Amino acid sequence: xxxxxxxxxxxxxxxxxxxxxxxxxxxxxxxxxxxxxxxxxxxxxxxxxxxxxxxxxxxxxxxxxxxxxxxxxxxxxxxxxxxxxxxxxxxxxxxxxxxxxxxxxxxxxxxxxxxxxxxxxxxxxxxxxxxxxxxxxxxxxxxxxxxxxxxxxxxxxxxxxxxxxxxxxxxxxxxxxxxxxxxxxxxxxxxxxxxxxxxxxxxxxxxxxxxxxxxxxxxxxxxxxxxxxxxxxxxxxxxxxxxxxxxxxxxxxxxxxxxxxxxxxxxxxxxxxxxxxxxxxxxxxxxxxxxxxxxxxxxxxxxxxxxxxxxxxxxxxxxxxxxxxxxxxxxxxxx
Amino acid sequence: xxxxxxxxxxxxxxxxxxxxxxxxxxxxxxxxxxxxxxxxxxxxxxxxxxxxxxxxxxxxxxxxxxxxxxxxxxxxxxxxxxxxxxxxxxxxxxxxxxxxxxxxxxxxxxxxxxxxxxxxxxxxxxxxxxxxxxxxxxxxxxxxxxxxxxxxxxxxxxxxxxxxxxxxxxxxxxxxxxxxxxxxxxxxxxxxxxxxxxxxxxxxxxxxxxxxxxxxxxxxxxxxxxxxxxxxxxxxxxxxxxxxxxxxxxxxxxxxxxxxxxxxxxxxxxxxxxxxxxxxxxxxxxxxxxxxxxxxxxxxxxxxxxxxxxxxxxxxxxxxxxxxxxxx
Numbered sequence: 001x002x003x004x005x006x007x008x009x010x011x012x013x014x015x016x017x018x019x020x021x022x023x024x025x026x027x028x029x030x031x032x033x034x035x036x037x038x039x040x041x042x043x044x045x046x047x048x049x050x051x052x053x054x055x056x057x058x059x060x061x062x063x064x065x066x067x068x069x070x071x072x073x074x075x076x077x078x079x080x081x082x083x084x085x086x087x088x089x090x091x092x093x094x095x096x097x098x099x100x101x102x103x104x105x106x107x108x109x110x111x112x113x114x115x116x117x118x119x120x121x122x123x124x125x126x127x128x129x130x131x132x133x134x135x136x137x138x139x140x141x142x143x144x145x146x147x148x149x150x151x152x153x154x155x156x157x158x159x160x161x162x163x164x165x166x167x168x169x170x171x172x173x174x175x176x177x178x179x180x181x182x183x184x185x186x187x188x189x190x191x192x193x194x195x196x197x198x199x200x201x202x203x204x205x206x207x208x209x210x211x212x213x214x215x216x217x218x219x220x221x222x223x224x225x226x227x228x229x230x231x232x233x234x235x236x237x238x239x240x241x242x243x244x245x246x247x248x249x250x251x252x253x254x255x256x257x258x259x260x261x262x263x264x265x266x267x268x269x270x271x272x273x274x275x276x277x278x279x280x281x282x283x284x285x286x287x288x289x290x291x292x293x294x295x296x297x298x299x300x301x302x303x304x305x306x307x308x309x310x311x312x313x314x315x316x317x318x319x320x321x322x323x324x325x326x327x328x329x330x331x332x333x334x335x
Numbered sequence: 336x337x338x339x340x341x342x343x344x345x346x347x348x349x350x351x352x353x354x355x356x357x358x359x360x361x362x363x364x365x366x367x368x369x370x371x372x373x374x375x376x377x378x379x380x381x382x383x384x385x386x387x388x389x390x391x392x393x394x395x396x397x398x399x400x401x402x403x404x405x406x407x408x409x410x411x412x413x414x415x416x417x418x419x420x421x422x423x424x425x426x427x428x429x430x431x432x433x434x435x436x437x438x439x440x441x442x443x444x445x446x447x448x449x450x451x452x453x454x455x456x457x458x459x460x461x462x463x464x465x466x467x468x469x470x471x472x473x474x475x476x477x478x479x480x481x482x483x484x485x486x487x488x489x490x491x492x493x494x495x496x497x498x499x500x501x502x503x504x505x506x507x508x509x510x511x512x513x514x515x516x517x518x519x520x521x522x523x524x525x526x527x528x529x530x531x532x533x534x535x536x537x538x539x540x541x542x543x544x545x546x547x548x549x550x551x552x553x554x555x556x557x558x559x560x561x562x563x564x565x566x567x568x569x570x571x572x573x574x575x576x577x578x579x580x581x582x583x584x585x586x587x588x589x590x591x592x593x594x595x596x597x598x599x600x601x602x603x604x605x606x607x608x609x610x611x612x613x614x615x616x617x618x619x620x621x622x623x624x625x626x627x628x629x630x631x632x633x634x635x636x637x638x639x640x641x642x643x644x645x646x647x648x649x650x651x652x653x654x655x656x657x658x659x660x661x662x663x
Contacts, residue, residue: 055621080625151512156597156614158413158622180414184622187412192514192608193597195618202481207489207513 025052026059026072070282074160076260087283094277097316099216102227111225117172126190153203153212156193158184168264217314243272244316293335393633411599418631426609431584433520446535469529477593489513514596527580538572578650588613612639
């Protein structure tokens, strides 16, 4: 009797299940673009994706516990996190590129101050304390740098932006890697903490002598002065959508890579060195094959057609090589 | 029946439990009613126990890993998973006490002015304006503080004071960043003034008019009647008002987070940035990296709950002692 009722109930709900509804949660950084994607995709296919921007940590946790159909994160999952994912093997699909800019408030100095990774590391660990330090003057002979103390502003909330920035400093400076390391929250030796991009930007804007880091989109939309950072090829590169895509294009994709790749300090003459992927994370084998098919279809659309919505929202589109690598990964999703 | 009610009303202090008639389960409706009330009565204590249990459970890995060292350690390093809670404890207590130092004289002075001196046409709008302060969301206070209060404090208070006194007095030592324990204390003070002053006003107004008149009739000045009659009579209630403000200051999150500088170090100067327990929870919980980090944050939450309980217990003890001395 019970079974008959259950069958009847299933039959009654079957049409509802066809009008697809996917649940996802994760990173806040790509959320504006994802929201755009989901509404465009729904208009095209009728597949509704409900995305909650609760942060990368929450996205990973929800995927591990299988409370969402897919997750999104700004930092790749660690081996330990992958091991405790309950639904088996997790695929990382890079969806878009982001960059972190260095912004500052130095009276008399506009956008384009030149900085090297070593100088940045020295500023953010508190050993380089004045704007007219020889190390900065040497890089910017034409700039009129005042004798003023440097005040460091950083994110106080755990954030993928902090992860990318400290990942970059770690890869560029062994001293930074040993003493501070990379993480969404790190133990900053100096400086003030601001909440969110707006908090850091507020601190920098209001404090003469301040320096901080914010997302490219935020810096562009608010016309903040940004520094040109020296990349591995030795060129000083301003952050832009093109130079961010160049950072991923210059990268050599290892064969059989799981795409948990860091592209900070990447090769390529025009590569902006503080760039990063953001990922959608999904199980290779989902219990619900219909959902797996819908997710695979959506991801295929996102890495192709979806890319043209990126630039308008200040995200950098994926280079062709990464799109090809994504396709191979999406094909692994069992449907 | 009316006699009983009147009797208890006119002698409230004689027998607080005077109305507690023995329950007679005369009807089913009584039983339902009783069950309902018992349920309502238990909801809050159960909620508290549940929250405390969840915090202890969540904090347990950190309690096991750091033990009491968490209460003496001042390193907060999510990368190497070493955590200590002292900077947050100090930041919370220092900013809250600073807020009290500013808010209590202002609030009680305001309450005295409104009850003892101000004409009615002036008292009503001032009281209304004060209460409106309580209706402003704390994120709005925070924004105002970022754009107005912090630059003002930095340029007009911190810079000149630290230049003149910073060398000799450590608590005024620079540099003048702006976001600081001072900014946190000032914004908290503004936020708790409506609460402290509203309760103070009620308490002071409750002092019988006859006592003031008696003092004045004996030749006391306005000042003497206020200082020696009204304030002592209202003392217990005023302590309660201050403790209410302190409780609110300790738990306030958003506005403080926006102006205190969020630096996990033990501040040695009023002008140095600091961090509070509530702020670190709001900042780091959503993106906590790994189980130890999350658990250490739970430990901070447990600490915050503990501090709040201790403050409330102290307040109770203080009020009780003051009342007992007054009764003697």
